[in-house]
Amino acid sequence: MATDFWASSHYKRWIVDRATLKQARADDLQYVEDPEHLDLLAIYFANVISKLGKKLQLRQRVIATATVFFRRFYVKNSYCETDPFIVISACCYVAAKAEESPVHIKNVVTESRLLFSQENYNVKNFPSDNTKLAEMEFYLVDDLECDLTVFHPYRTLLTLCRKEATDSASLFGSEEGEAEEAGIGIGTEDGPRYWGTGEGQLEVTDGALQTAWFIINDTYRSDLCLLYPPHIIAIAALYLTFILNPSMRDTVLPHLPTEHEHSRASMPQQSSAAPQPRRSSRQAHHTAPTDSPKKPQDPIAFLADLNVSLPLIATVSQEIISLYSLWDRYKEDAMSEAPRHNRDQAQSPFSGSTGSTSPAKRSAPESRSGSLHAGNSNAGTPMDTREDLGETGWSDGSYVTPAFLSGVLMKMREARLADMSHPASGRPVAINKMLERTQAAG
Amino acid sequence: MLDERANILQHDPMRIYRAKRDAARRTVASKYTILGFISSGTYGRVYKAQSLEDEGQIHAIKKFKPDKEGDVITYTGISQSAIREIALNREINHENIVALKEVILEDKSIYMVFEYAEHDFLQVIHHHSQTLRAPISNAFLKSLIYQLFNGLIYLHSCHILHRDLKPANILITSSGVVKIGDLGLARLIYQPLQPLFAGDKVVVTIWYRAPELLMGAKHYNKAIDCWAVGCVMAELASLRPIFKGEEAKLDSKKNVPFQRDQLLKIFEVLGTPEEKDWPGVVDMPEYQNMKRLDHFSNRLYDWCQSRIRTPLGYDLLRQLFAYDPDNRLTAKEALQHKWFYEDPKPTWNVFHTVPAHQIPPHRRITQDEAPSMMPVPAHNTSHQGHGHGGVPFTQTQSKPGSTASFGSLSGGGPYGQATGGNGAHVSNRKKARMI
Incomplete structure (x- = not known):
């Protein structure tokens, strides 16, 4: 059970489709302006x-x-x-x-x-x-x-990734110390991973793992956990980390087919000495400062080897980006200067380091092309679709605050109650009256 | 009207929601006829029931005792034990584990509807010791243990520790299939957020408790269940508990005491553990206490001579009773043990080789308790011996083996329905409030 996602109640009963979610919000939809x-x-x-x-x-x-x-x-x-x-x-x-x-x-x-x-x-x-x-x-x-x-994506993440050099077991909730269970991820005794046959682990930096962890935290702000199995969300988070995290990006960039394959075709001399293009010296040069004697890994090849649908990963990644775009308009505190200032991420195993900052925010300053914040064009990254996500009208700094949403919620509930008290009067009319009344009053 | 609305929003905002849910909910009475009362414990009560649907199937319905303040039943929060049992049972599915059919939450009470099992290991032991006055045959014994391990392998492969394996918790259907029951003390050990010890100070009924637990180990693993199976196997073979120690009760500060008597009972058969057999023993919190005990040497072989009767059976038991948890046979290894491949071989109907007149009687149910299905009587929580087919109990009520059979988990403690030992009671009550 603990390892067999496909036999779990989570998979069998609680992965729903968009239509179900739409249906679930149908009543609420009648009571909100937007x-x-x-x-x-x-x-x-x-x-x-x-x-x-x-x-x-x-x-x-x-x-x-x-x-x-x-x-x-x-x-x-x-x-x-x-x-x-x-x-x-x-x-x-x-x-x-x-x-x-x-x-x-x-x-x-x-x-x-x-x-x-x-x-x-x-x-x-x-x-x-x-x-x-x-x-x-x-x-x-x-x-x-x-x-x-x-089931949560964190587990997949820790199964897929290994921090460079150190043993991450101590960091990741395994202070349990139960010998046979202490390892991160799924032990060898369990056979193939539950989502496929990928083998081995991707070696990533602390920062990269942290970024992926934070992205996973952020996905709970949406319905993603109802729509997709957790391992898909984890892999999407890892995929986004490749772009957002500087160390990962440097590792990945040489392997991107658009850049690499293409440049090799047009300028063969550039990488002529590389029979295995994905092990280019350029990558080795860019990997993290730890002078590991091991052969550097190719993250893209690693992802490709996982037995998951890459188009699905891309879709989920897009949805995560959409979430960030929406989230940009949400501000915990009207007084605070940064929209994500209060985001709750400190509870990750990394707490104490960069607890309260979102991965997007953290990587933004160092980012050459992949900032989630800036409204600029992000050509060359999967981020460039975010402009289509309805930014218009919000870039002028009109934020939505908890106080505002509390008001929205209270209005919804009052209006609903009014409707239920007067079923004969017909819902739509009653809603608007009630809304007007409460708006006038408030 | 506005006032009333404001009143709902201000004072009982979930009223409409609850009314909706209550109206949609199907009651226990609308789905089942209660046939009688089976057993009870600190957790609540178990009833035999017949479904009004699917061809009148028989079920066992476990009703968790609702919490009460005076005579008024109130919501005080679902116990950790109930949450565990429900959560784990919803995920698992195996031939040798009692299947949960559904959970009904009705009128402040939780009802778990299980598949029904006619017998249990404790009843089989009593039947042989009291009625037949003859040992359990080798073929029968082997089938029981084989299926028990088969179920345990499943639990362990799901990263679930049972933590309360004992004869009363291991059931047998009338068609001879062994079913591990009672996951009220079980828990997932996959990437736990806190040490197992932090959750439950005491696990496993004393006679079946592994030495590392008795020695105060803070960390333990699946090996504790395998030790318990060894105890169950020995008990089936000899018709009495192999390590029948007296439990030292928790003191007033709820410190777990040194279980001197239980360890002595173990040492008398297996000998005092040596560092060479169990290197970790010197690091055990109770090691100094242990060293003060008399020294014994291993006489398991002699113990087995008259009881297990085959060298391979002895070998299996010896390996299940390995002091070092790391050397103890795992459930998987046990199932591959040569004993199971030597004649007589285990059967999928455990009664296959048992003559008809030797099959234990059906579980006894009582009628007088049945009407209490809905409202639970206020002061009727001590029970003994229900559901054991008229077999008299030889133990006193405070002994672990005397818990009634079906689903005899204790509500969050390993004490079954222990009525002695104030410490146990205090701790249980405390626990109920904690969660």
């Missing part, structure tokens, strides 16, 4: 989960599990008909238990009340009574169909 607010709410909720998780000192994997629970819950339910805040608390509470690191219910209640009552969220009525959270837990577990084991 459909994109729903996508922004997805970021907003994930951030809330992450913040609560940090208050409760949950590990990154627990937070990820809580987020997946939250997304699964809202495949079946609507924001407008529920109180997402108590759902968030219950998700964290259950996830901590499901990941074998339980927290006391009283803790969850206290921290939730404290966090949610902040101005941004303005939830003044979060129950102080443990039983309310326990009740929500009960309904949540039912809606989750008791499927509480979740």
